[in-house]
Amino acid sequence: MKKIVIIALVALLATPTMAQKFITRTGYIQFFSSTAVEDIEAKNNQVSAIFDQSSNELVVQMPIRGFKFEKALMQEHFNENYMESEEFPKSTFNGKVTGFDASKKGVQKVVFTGKLTIHGVTKEVKEEGTAEMKDGKLMLDAKFMVKPVDYDIKTPSVVADNIAKIIEVTMDLDLSLKK
């Protein structure tokens, strides 16, 4: 009898927990390059992300063609010449969020650690950000710097003064419970 109870308990424990997963397909990422010659800004509203509460894993993916620029020609050059988006259509972050407690209210400081893949090049990153559980939605925000040269993105000497060596990236994701 006791054995059956123990086995039953273990079986229950071992059932994969229906872990809370949060998802969005309309996340926002923007990047900003500032030089003496000009400022360049691009916005992407088609970022998708999924967060697994049980493992704290976070995957963020964005289509490069989703970045919108003020100048259409700049957008075209960004895709054709710099990001080569036909060959590398998406950028991905695959990692973990640490320091997050879903039960706490308010904005919490968290750390995003993992692999960031841009233009086919993957690098380990560790960036600070914030997380907040608000009205059943998970809000993840971060602001960090990226160097195009780290990801093999080449700037021709002709426009070297127009594009910053370090680009500021802002991430604003509102994830809802995945049903």
Added chain:
Amino acid sequence: MKNLFFILAFLVPVSLLAQTNLLDELNEETEEETVYTRATFKGTRIVNSQSVETVDKGVLQFMISHRFGELSDGPRELWGLDNSQVRLALNYGITDWLQVGIGRTSTDKTFDGSLKFKLLRQSSGKRYMPVSIVGFTSINYNSQAALEGSLLEEEPQARISYAHQLIVARKFNSRLSLQVAPMVVHRNVVQTREQDNDIFVVALGGRYKLTNRLALNVDFIPMLNQNTRLVEGIEEEYLNSLSVGVDIETGGHVFQLHVTNSRGMYERAFATETFSSWTDGDLYFGFNISRVFTLVKPKEFDESTSSIQVL
């Protein structure tokens, strides 16, 4: 107790497997999108012929085209450089699929007005379309002063001609794009009774990207029915236009350098009135410069405070 350990050992890995590959789960959820092909060509013209590209919404394109005299004129004429013809043009994107343009060529003092509209866009992904198709229609007006007794004086409608074209293009990969574009050029008035008022041509064009910013272009326009002209009472056939050039792209400018046997820079002139021959070496060097200005910002940037930057 040993049995319990065994059961636990098997059950724990199962729960881990269920959580791996979050990326796949995300991709499952995300719907496949249609990806529309962009930048089939670097500019709105291949060399002479219209390309399948139109100017983006809210963007004004300014284009200066130069066509010099014959290279065979030799060093005295600086290989034709002394004898330059200019076409100035402005093209504006009313919407992403409709472009309006005006231009003026110094030869014949001809004005041209045009509309270029997208009918189909090449796409992959959710919706597959193998080609991009664009329509082009233009009217030319010869504003030269009419000499006494000339055709222009007798029949003023002779000043006007039209060109209508259907452009079908495919971007095969990031390097190669090809285009087939049948066109009809209509002249209100022609020289002789035997000549056709409508000349049909098929513009065949292509570009091969050598580097991200350098492309090689070829533009060949065979006539389907022959156009002729009277030279001292004798009917002479016009020749097919053939041009070879390179596109150099820098920031906001596209420079096009080319060699062609066509003296003209608007549709009727280059497609149906080419009199120089490649085999005789009667070629013209030319270059186009086009520059774009964003006049109307996309709505996402309405609140942006940055002024219009001229690169």
